[in-house]
Structure formats: C-alpha cells, structure tokens
Amino acid sequence: MNSRQLTVTGGVDEAIRAHGRAAYPHECCGALLGRDNRVSDIVALPNTTEEGPRRRFLVRPSDYREAERRASELGAELLGFYHSHPDHPARPSQYDLDHAWPTFAYIIVAVAAGSAGEMTVWYLKDDRSSFEEGSLQHGENSHPDTAQAVHG
Amino acid sequence: MAKILIPTPLRPYTDKQDAVDAAGATVGELLADLTRKHEGLKAHLYNDQGKLRSFVNVYVNDEDIRYLQKEQTPVAANDTVSIIPSVAGGAPTTTEQEVRAVPLHPDRELPTLTNDEVKRYSRHLIMPEVGVDGQRKLKASKVLCIGAGGLGSPVAMYLAAAGVGTIGLVDFDVVDFSNLQRQILHSTPDVGRPKLASAKDKLTALNPEIEIRTHEVALSSENALELFAPYDVIVDGTDNFPTRYLVNDACVLLGKPNAYGSIFRFEGQASVFATKDGPCYRCLYPEPPPPGLVPSCAEGGVLGVLPGMIGMVQATETIKLIMGIGEPLIGRFLIYDALKMKFRELKLRKDPDCPVCGTHPTVTKLIDYEQFCGIAPTAPEPIAVNNATEITAVELKQRLDRGDKLKIVDVREPNEYQINKIAGSVLIPLGDVPKRYNELDPEDEIVVQCKMGGRSAKAADFLRSVGFKKILNLKGGILDWIDKVDPSQPKY
Numbered sequence: 001m002n003s004r005q006l007t008v009t010g011g012v013d014e015a016i017r018a019h020g021r022a023a024y025p026h027e028c029c030g031a032l033l034g035r036d037n038r039v040s041d042i043v044a045l046p047n048t049t050e051e052g053p054r055r056r057f058l059v060r061p062s063d064y065r066e067a068e069r070r071a072s073e074l075g076a077e078l079l080g081f082y083h084s085h086p087d088h089p090a091r092p093s094q095y096d097l098d099h100a101w102p103t104f105a106y107i108i109v110a111v112a113a114g115s116a117g118e119m120t121v122w123y124l125k126d127d128r129s130s131f132e133e134g135s136l137q138h139g140e141n142s143h144p145d146t147a148q149a150v151h152g
Numbered sequence: 153m154a155k156i157l158i159p160t161p162l163r164p165y166t167d168k169q170d171a172v173d174a175a176g177a178t179v180g181e182l183l184a185d186l187t188r189k190h191e192g193l194k195a196h197l198y199n200d201q202g203k204l205r206s207f208v209n210v211y212v213n214d215e216d217i218r219y220l221q222k223e224q225t226p227v228a229a230n231d232t233v234s235i236i237p238s239v240a241g242g243a244p245t246t247t248e249q250e251v252r253a254v255p256l257h258p259d260r261e262l263p264t265l266t267n268d269e270v271k272r273y274s275r276h277l278i279m280p281e282v283g284v285d286g287q288r289k290l291k292a293s294k295v296l297c298i299g300a301g302g303l304g305s306p307v308a309m310y311l312a313a314a315g316v317g318t319i320g321l322v323d324f325d326v327v328d329f330s331n332l333q334r335q336i337l338h339s340t341p342d343v344g345r346p347k348l349a350s351a352k353d354k355l356t357a358l359n360p361e362i363e364i365r366t367h368e369v370a371l372s373s374e375n376a377l378e379l380f381a382p383y384d385v386i387v388d389g390t391d392n393f394p395t396r397y398l399v400n401d402a403c404v405l406l407g408k409p410n411a412y413g414s415i416f417r418f419e420g421q422a423s424v425f426a427t428k429d430g431p432c433y434r435c436l437y438p439e440p441p442p443p444g445l446v447p448s449c450a451e452g453g454v455l456g457v458l459p460g461m462i463g464m465v466q467a468t469e470t471i472k473l474i475m476g477i478g479e480p481l482i483g484r485f486l487i488y489d490a491l492k493m494k495f496r497e498l499k500l501r502k503d504p505d506c507p508v509c510g511t512h513p514t515v516t517k518l519i520d521y522e523q524f525c526g527i528a529p530t531a532p533e534p535i536a537v538n539n540a541t542e543i544t545a546v547e548l549k550q551r552l553d554r555g556d557k558l559k560i561v562d563v564r565e566p567n568e569y570q571i572n573k574i575a576g577s578v579l580i581p582l583g584d585v586p587k588r589y590n591e592l593d594p595e596d597e598i599v600v601q602c603k604m605g606g607r608s609a610k611a612a613d614f615l616r617s618v619g620f621k622k623i624l625n626l627k628g629g630i631l632d633w634i635d636k637v638d639p640s641q642p643k644y
Contacts, residue, residue: 027242049240056242061209061216064237068160078160081239088243096241099207101161102196106241128195 003132006079006105006121007038007139017116019044020084020109026053029083031067032105033076038139039105041074042082043067056095057083080105087112090120092131100124105134154227156186157234165192179210180223182233197235207238256384256409256474262288263317269361273315286475287315293474294318296383298371298399300351301325302454303389303413305337306463307470312355312362314471319355320365320383323347330644334456371395373518376402385470387411389463393440394521400425400433401518404509411470413462418455418490420462423481423500424469426509430482435503440525451606458490541612543599543624545633559596562630563611564603572630572641574601582607585614594620601626601633603644 008016012032019028019042030044045067049058059067059081071078081104085091090110092100100106106122122131153175158166166172167190174189176182183204187194199205210217211234217225227233265273265287276282295316297304300323311319325347327338335347342350348366355364367379371390380386380402388399388410396414403410403426410425412433425432465486472478485498508515543551551558560577562569569579580588582602592598598620600608605628612625626633634641 029239029241049242051242054243057240059237059239061211061236061238064159064239081241083241085243093241093243099238099240101159101207101237101239103161103164104239126192 004105004123004134005037005137006107006134007137008107009038009040009139012039012042013119013138015042015044016082016107016109016119020086020111020116021114023047023053023084023086024111024114025086027055027057027084027086029057029059029081031059031064031070031081032079032107033067033071033074034079035076037079037105039079040076041070043070054086078104080107082107082109084109084111084116090118092122096122097124097128097131100128100131102126102128106131107136153229154182154231154233156182157232159235159237161237162193162196162235165190165196177226178221178223179212179217179225179227179233182227183210183223207240209236209238210234211236256293256476258476260289260292263291264288265291266361269315272359272361276314281477282475286477289475290315290471291317293385294320294383295385295387295470295474296320296322296380297387297389298322298395299389299391300335300337300347301331301389301391302334302415302459303463303466304351304387305335306460307387307389307411307413307467308337308351308355309358310464310467311470312359312364314467315359316362316470316474318363318365318383320367320379321348321351322367322369322371322379323351324368324370334454334459336460371398373398373521376518377406380406380408383408385409385411385473387413387466387470389413389459389466393525396433397440397524398518398521401508401515404432404434405517409473411466411473413459413466415454415458415462417452418458420458420488420490422462422465422469422486422488423484424473427473427480427482429502431500431502432506432509434508435506436485436500438503438507442526451603455490458488461488461490541623541625542627544627545636548599548626548633549637557597559592559598560626561592561598561600561611562602563600563608564630568603568644571644572634574630574633574638577601580611582611585611589615589618589620592620595622597622597624599624599626602629604629604631 019030027047029047030042032039033041033043045059045063047053047057048060049056068078085108088110090108092108102124107119109119110117119136121134121136123134125132153173156172156174158170158172163170172186174182174185176185187197197204197208212220212225212227212231265284270277273287276287277284293316295311297308300308300321304321308319308321327342327345327347327350329343331338332340337354338347338350346368348368352364352366369375376398386399386403386408388396390396390399400410409427412425413420413422469481472480483500485500487496502509504511507513560574562573562577562579563582563585565581566579600611600623602608605625608625608629612623615623631643634643
C-alpha cells in the first residue's frame with residue numbers, strides 16, 4: 001500500500017527544527033498550513049500544557065482557531081500539526097494516539113540533547129487503532145521566505 | 153435546528169461541509185443528531201464510554217460549554233455551535249510528568265569500600281546502575297526512620313542490609329506482644345524491651361558495618377528540626393496525624409525528602425514528599441481529618457504483611473533518592489489494596505497555595521500539631537469533674553463481688569469479644585447501639601466497656617442522650633480489667 005505523502009519545503013523543515021531546538025528541553029508545537037499535501041507555512045503555537053511541557057504539548061482551542069484563521073488568510077488549508085519529542089525518538093506515543101484527530105498530518109521531530117534529528121509524519125487510522133507512517137518528502141522551496149512563525 | 157461548524161479534520165465525515173444543520177434543544181441533542189446523520193464522526197467525538205473526548209471542545213456562540221451547562225446547554229435556532237479541536241500529544245513516558253532522579257549530595261566526598269564491604273554488597277556492585285559509586289553513596293548517606301514499628305521495621309532492615317551508612321531511629325515505645333504480628337524488627341524475647349534496644353541489636357547483627365543511632369524521644373515541634381538536621385532522607389513510618397504533619401513540615405522547612413508511607417487495615421499508601429520541586433503531604437491534604445474520623449491501627453487493625461509491602465516501597469524510594477537513579481515516586485501517590493492485590497497511582501501536583509511549600513507559605517516554623525489536628529492537650533481534668541460517669545476495673549470488681557446489680561455492655565466487635573470478655577457482659581457493638589439500645593432497661597445501672605474506654609465513652613454519651621440515667625464507663629476498658637482484676641485472660 002502506498003503511504004500518504006507530505007511534502008515540506010526546505011524553509012518549513014528548518015523552521016520546525018529551529019522551533020524544536022529553541023523549545024528544548026520542552027516540547028514545541030505548531031500548525032502546518034498548505035495545500036494538496038504540501039506544507040508551505042507553519043504557525044508556531046504556544047505549548048499550553050499543564051502536565052509538564054517536557055513530555056506534553058497542548059494547543060488551546062483559541063490557538064487552533066488562530067491557525068485556521070492564518071490558513072484562510074493565506075488561501076491555504078490547515079493540514080495538521082507538528083511537535084517535538086525532546087530526547088525521545090520521532091515515534092508517536094500512546095498519548096499522541098489518544099489525542100489525535102483524523103485526516104491531520106502529524107509531524108514529529110526528535111530533538112536529542114538540544115539538536116534536532118529525525119523528522120517523521122503520521123496519520124491517524126480511521127478506526128483510531130493506530131497511526132500510519134506517511135512519507136515525508138523534502139520539496140523545492142518555492143517561496144524561501146514563507147516559513148514563518150507567529151506567537152514565538 | 154442550529155448550525156454546527158465542523159473543523160477541518162472532521163470534514164471528510166460531513167461530505168466536506170464546514171457547517172451542518174442539526175436538530176435539538178440542547179448541545180447533547182444536536183450532537184446526537186449530527187452523529188446520526190454522519191456516523192463516522194462518532195468515534196472521533198466520543199470515547200468508548202460515550203463521553204465527549206477531552207480534546208473535543210464545543211462552543212455555543214464563543215462560549216465553551218464546559219462553563220455553561222455542558223451537554224445540557226440549551227441551543228436556540230439562531231445559535232452557532234462550533235466543534236473546536238484541542239491538539240495534544242507528547243513523547244512516550246511512563247509517568248505523566250517526568251521526574252528525574254537527582255543525587256542528593258553530588259559534591260559529597262564518598263568513603264571507599266573495604267574488602268568485606270565489596271563482598272557483602274557484590275550483588276549491588278555488579279549492576280551498572282548501582283556500581284561502586286552507588287554503593288559508596290549509600291555508605292555516605294544518613295537516613296532517619298520515624299518509628300521503629302510496622303513500617304520502620306522493614307524499612308530499617310532493608311536499608312541496613314543495603315548498606316546505608318547511618319540509620320537513625322526515633323521511637324520511645326516498648327515492645328508489646330501485639331506488635332509481633334508485623335513489626336519484624338522485634339522478636340518474642342524482646343517483649344517488654346525498649347523498641348530501640350531491640351532494633352539496634354537486630355540491625356547490628358544484620359550489618360555490623362553501619363552505624364545505628366537511636367533517639368529515644370517523642371518527636372515534637374521542639375526537637376524535630378534538630379533531630380532531622382544531620383540526615384539526608386526522612387522516612388515517615390508514623391501512625392498518627394499530628395506526627396505526620398510534623399514530619400512533613402519539618403522536611404519542607406529543612407528541604408529534606410520525606411519517604412512517606414501509611415497503612416490501615418488492608419490498604420497502604422506511599423509517596424515521596426518535600427523534594428525541591430515536588431509536592432508535599434499538605435499539597436495533598438492541607439487539613440487533617442476531624443479527630444476520630446480515621447481510626448488508628450490499634451482500633452481498626454492492620455494486616456500484618458501490609459507494612460512489609462509499603463515499607464519496601466519507602467525503602468526502595470529512599471535508596472533511589474540516595475543513588476539518584478530511576479524515576480522517584482515524586483508527584484505520584486501510590487495506593488495499594490492488599491485484598492484486591494492492586495496498585496493505583498494518583499497524580500499529585502505541587503500546590504502553589506500550599507501553606508507550607510507554596511509560593512507564599514503561612515507556616516514558616518513548626519506549630520502545635522496536636523492542636524492543629526484538633527486533639528486537645530492531655531489534661532485529665534474533665535474526667536475528674538465527671539467522676540460519677542466512670543468506674544475503674546477495681547471498683548467494678550468490688551461492686552460485682554458485693555452483689556450489686558450491674559448490667560455490663562461490651563460495645564466492641566464480635567471478633568474482639570471472642571478474644572476476651574468480662575463474665576456476664578452482653579455484646580452490642582458500638583455501631584449497633586442506636587438500633588439496639590431498647591434491649592436495655594433505662595432503669596438499670598449499666599456499665600459500658602470496650603478495649604480501652606474510647607468507644608464505650610461514645611456509647612455512654614449516646615445512651616445518656618436517649619434518656620439512660622445510670623451509665624458508667626469502664627475506665628481503661630477490658631485491658632485495665634485484665635491488668636487489675638483478671639490476668640488469666642489474653643490481651644490484644
């Protein structure tokens with residue numbers, strides 16, 4: 001079976017890694033914007049978890065709305081979210097699974113001892129039983145300056 | 153009919169529509185109608201118990217229904233209902249919040265191990281997580297056990313065996329036969345000896361390489377800080393609330409971890425309190441329960457092996473803290489049920505408003521914990537005033553011998569009554585007194601009696617409140633009766 005493909009431009013890839021490094025040892029999180037399985041922008045969002053940001057992230061409903069608003073401003077769609085796993089592999093946890101939304105792409109970047117490493121993408125199966133790993137493609141960065149972060 | 157806004161990830165289940173009309177007078181009814189029309193949404197909105205998933209937020213006109221009437225929130229025709237995701241996730245972990253072990257004294261100079269010690273601790277040394285350095289940390293460490301009883305026994309024995317260099321014990325009790333069912337530091341020939349003398353003998357025999365310090369005092373607000381000061385970890389093996397709060401507060405004030413455990417009947421609890429960033433006992437229980445609500449082990453009983461299980465948890469956590477390995481039981485509250493053989497874990501958070509470890513503490517020095525726990529200072533004066541309401545064992549014996557007509561009511565439990573009893577007494581357990589007091593004649597002179605006099609005092613109060621005039625409480629209960637009048641009977 002062909003896995004779902006998600007393409008990130010060079011700028012997006014680096015912006016996610018930079019966010020992961022900056023947030024270390026805490027988890028970072030943000031939204032993926034784009035069209036047709038191609039991520040052209042990210043929106044860095046504050047990690048508002050109250051359960052320990054080293055191992056958890058939470059995007060509030062208000063920030064979710066902000067991400068949707070940014071997407072429509074850019075004429076894009078909300079494709080999913082990214083987050084980092086500080087000192088853990090880029091594999092989804094049971095907690096990720098329990099809280100996942102269908103159709104969204106979930107990018108995970110492993111940040112080991114402060115430096116960003118492996119990056120993977122995952123999709124929730126329709127029956128919520130597990131994640132399916134997608135294939136992350138690194139595409140040409142057609143708009144070198146589009147990768148941007150809001151909220152810091 | 154109201155409009156429900158559908159978020160991006162759920163649109164594949166609504167034929168790509170971003171808004172769907174649904175019928176219903178409340179949010180619950182609307183969502184039920186929505187999932188009837190679009191079956192695929194159900195699994196993503198509701199969990200297996202049929203409750204809305206925690207990361208599914210429902211808003212009625214920009215108001216979160218959690219702050220309205222939840223799923224009962226009424227919805228009018230022109231209202232807009234939005235389903236808004238919270239997006240959450242995180243790295244795999246066994247605990248909700250990662251707690252890393254921190255070595256207690258990273259800069260402490262560590263003693264070397266003698267050849268005998270290398271041999272003794274070889275099963276530790278060959279594990280890389282412990283190794284020679286870990287064993288040297290144990291040798292350098294000082295642990296204070298509050299109490300040399302049920303919990304203190306297994307804790308002290310395993311810490312001594314493991315090679316904790318200095319073990320302090322605080323206790324002032326004497327070994328009693330009723331201790332032997334669980335307090336494995338003490339043996340039958342020790343009955344009548346101070347617990348500390350017996351403990352020191354056992355621990356020294358087990359491991360002569362270590363130092364045992366005995367503190368034969370009652371722990372108090374006056375001596376606690378001074379007593380605790382030389383030690384690295386305090387192990388709370390106390391059986392009463394005033395001492396528990398005292399130990400907690402002293403640990404917080406001194407910044408020393410408190411390896412906490414408590415036991416009652418078939419259930420035990422354990423946690424590690426008062427570490428630098430972790431919660432303390434008061435974050436969990438800011439106030440003690442009303443006096444008398446939670447019975448002590450002497451009143452409620454305790455399964456003999458239970459303190460073994462909980463003491464092992466305390467000893468394990470103490471050793472982990474000293475060596476700085478593993479995930480300590482900080483911010484986690486372990487509850488063990490021996491009958492079900494189940495462990496449960498509650499998550500604990502440091503309370504910023506905690507009166508002792510919070511950001512603006514109101515308790516900055518040790519207080520009067522007896523008073524805090526609502527226990528009146530032990531002044532015998534009320535008894536003197538109410539002399540006519542009590543009878544001593546000797547007086548009772550004299551009056552019975554004289555042939556006085558006295559009805560003796562034993563208010564203990566049937567299993568206690570099986571162990572010993574005063575001849576001629578009738579059994580009405582305290583809990584049954586309210587429904588069975590009409591079996592008694594209010595004109596009779598009645599002596600109520602229990603094990604030590606506490607429960608029978610309550611029974612006496614009750615009987616007086618329903619009109620009984622001549623009620624006497626047997627002072628000191630059946631234990632005093634056996635001591636003074638009938639030593640042939642067993643005590644418990």
